[in-house]
Amino acid sequence: MLSACKGQQKEDNSDTKAQTATPPSIKVAANRTEAYAPLLKEKSVGIVANPTSVIFKEKGYTHLVDSLLSLGVDIKKVFAPEHGFRGTADAGEHVKDGMDTRTGLPLISLYGKNKKPSKELLEELDVVVFDIQDVGVRFYTYIATLELVMEACAENNKPIIVLDRPNPNGHYVDGPTMMKEHTGYLGMNTIPLVYGMTMGEYALMLNGEKWMGNGIKADLTVIELENYTHDSEYHLPIRPSPNLPNDTSITLYPSLGLFEGTNVNAGRGTEFQFQRYGASFMDSTAYDFSYVPKPNFGSKYPKEEGKTCYGKDLSKTPRMNKVSMEWIIDAYNNTLDKSKFFLTNGFTKHAGTPLLQQQIEEGMTNEEIRATWQNDLKEFKKIRAKYLIYD
Numbered sequence: 001m002l003s004a005c006k007g008q009q010k011e012d013n014s015d016t017k018a019q020t021a022t023p024p025s026i027k028v029a030a031n032r033t034e035a036y037a038p039l040l041k042e043k044s045v046g047i048v049a050n051p052t053s054v055i056f057k058e059k060g061y062t063h064l065v066d067s068l069l070s071l072g073v074d075i076k077k078v079f080a081p082e083h084g085f086r087g088t089a090d091a092g093e094h095v096k097d098g099m100d101t102r103t104g105l106p107l108i109s110l111y112g113k114n115k116k117p118s119k120e121l122l123e124e125l126d127v128v129v130f131d132i133q134d135v136g137v138r139f140y141t142y143i144a145t146l147e148l149v150m151e152a153c154a155e156n157n158k159p160i161i162v163l164d165r166p167n168p169n170g171h172y173v174d175g176p177t178m179m180k181e182h183t184g185y186l187g188m189n190t191i192p193l194v195y196g197m198t199m200g201e202y203a204l205m206l207n208g209e210k211w212m213g214n215g216i217k218a219d220l221t222v223i224e225l226e227n228y229t230h231d232s233e234y235h236l237p238i239r240p241s242p243n244l245p246n247d248t249s250i251t252l253y254p255s256l257g258l259f260e261g262t263n264v265n266a267g268r269g270t271e272f273q274f275q276r277y278g279a280s281f282m283d284s285t286a287y288d289f290s291y292v293p294k295p296n297f298g299s300k301y302p303k304e305e306g307k308t309c310y311g312k313d314l315s316k317t318p319r320m321n322k323v324s325m326e327w328i329i330d331a332y333n334n335t336l337d338k339s340k341f342f343l344t345n346g347f348t349k350h351a352g353t354p355l356l357q358q359q360i361e362e363g364m365t366n367e368e369i370r371a372t373w374q375n376d377l378k379e380f381k382k383i384r385a386k387y388l389i390y391d
Contacts, residue, residue: 026234027226029163029200030055030064030131033071036161036223040073043126046117048079048110048149052133052165052238061237064131064163065103075105076124081132081145082111083241111141115185116148119156128153128160130199133240136169137254138178138193139186139350140241143202147188150203150220151212159219164200164389166225166234168250172196173384175254175323177376178352186349192373192380193323193352194254196230197387204387222389229391233319242298243273250274252317255324258356261347263340264331265309269293269302277327278311279304283334289313325356325366332360 029035030053047053047065054061069075078085078100085100085107098107108121122128130149132142146162153160175193183189189211197205200222207217228234239245244253249267256274259266263281267273270291278291287310293302312327335341338361348354359369 025227026166026232028056028165029223029225030165032223032226033067036129036163036221037068037071037073039161039221040068040127040129043074044124045073045075046077046079046122046125046128047075048081048128048130048132048145050081050083050085050132052236052240053131053163054238056237064129065100065105069103075103077106077108077121079108079110079117079128079149082141084109084111110145110149115145117152119152122152122156122158125158128158129163130160130203131163131165132199133165133236133238134167134199135240135244135250135253136167136194136196137257138175138191138195138352139257139260140253141185143199144185144188146199146203147206147212150206150218151216154212154216154218157219159221160203161221161223162200162203163223164198164225166228166232167196167198167230168234168236168247169194169254170196170198170230170232172321173377173381174321174370174373176351176353176356176373177380182348182352182354184349187352190380192377195380195384197384198225198228198390200224201384201387201389204389205383208387209383224389230388231391243268245271245273246275247319248275248315248317251320252314255320255327256314258328258347258350259331261343261350262328262331263303263343264311264335265293265303267293268299269296269305271296272313272315273298275315275317276311276313277331278309279331279335280307280309281336281340282310282331283336284310286334287311322370325360325369329360329366 053064055067100107134142150160173192173196177192178187178190180190203220207220235247244250253274256266259277264277264279267276290308290310292308293304332341342357347357
């Protein structure tokens with residue numbers, strides 16, 4: 001099944017500053033309760049959700065879990081991805097099992113020791129609902145969560161319903177493609193850094209390309225968006241994770257997210273996460289901008305904490321339609337001791353290939369590096385085209 005919806009809830013989220021008005025035209029799948037509520041009737045339900053899993057109202061929003069409970073849906077447990085159900089955990093910080101104080105439902109972590117639901121956890125369930133806002137970048141871990149949940153459902157003969165949401169970076173495909181030998185939780189399949197698909201479309205591709213363990217396929221239902229195309233400009237009403245506070249951070253994330261594999265600070269520990277970059281070991285004479293990272297919401301231990309970082313402010317950057325190597329090349333070229341720059345293993349995991357680090361170290365330009373991606377991008381677009389739901 002393919003269908004659509006729109007949603008969000010009032011909750012005790014410390015991120016109120018990041019919320020904007022809901023786009024009037026796009027209807028997210030969670031709002032289309034008429035399309036999926038009948039599929040949950042008299043079923044024991046598990047839900048994979050976080051703070052973005054909401055149903056939009058005329059004013060404000062309600063969380064999907066609260067809404068379904070009010071409709072009498074028998075929710076047995078909630079599975080929490082990276083950052084947790086309420087979204088308070090740092091990037092990379094383990095999420096703990098527990099209980100949701102609002103509903104009393106058990107919370108099962110999918111970002112701790114176990115990233116895949118076990119047979120025992122799925123045993124009492126008749127169906128799993130997956131509803132998480134993605135940003136369309138390979139190393140953003142929610143697509144890995146989707147794949148592992150789908151795989152677990154397939155292995156245990158449990159149907160899964162994916163409630164689709166817009167991809168704010170869904171208007172292009174770009175970046176280096178993950179090499180098979182480097183796949184992992186930051187990229188489980190040989191896809192580009194920016195893959196230009198919604199969660200629903202990506203789920204269809206996982207099934208269709210038989211990318212899950214032993215080529216297994218899930219009993220999948222995708223509830224579609226309404227009034228969405230891949231060119232739609234979508235403003236996220238709730239930040240999808242603690243360090244993506246606004247449209248600018250989300251459009252820059254594919255490019256600046258690669259700094260996660262270096263010792264350079266990319267705005268964590270400031271209010272401009274993924275909208276600036278800098279480090280104390282970069283040449284201060286090359287820049288007229290500096291800042292000092294400090295622990296804050298979403299970043300308890302930011303890189304270069306308490307140090308003056310020299311770099312660039314990108315907070316006025318308009319919506320992008322490509323991945324740029326311009327900034328990471330600039331940072332590398334202006335690093336005084338280049339042995340301090342790369343976290344080689346981490347950079348390879350983010351880039352998906354060791355070639356990108358080699359290219360930067362060899363002095364290749366942004367244009368020269370981008371040219372090396374094109375054949376892989378062309379091949380991926382052929383695969384992607386088979387699973388697109390939206391224009």
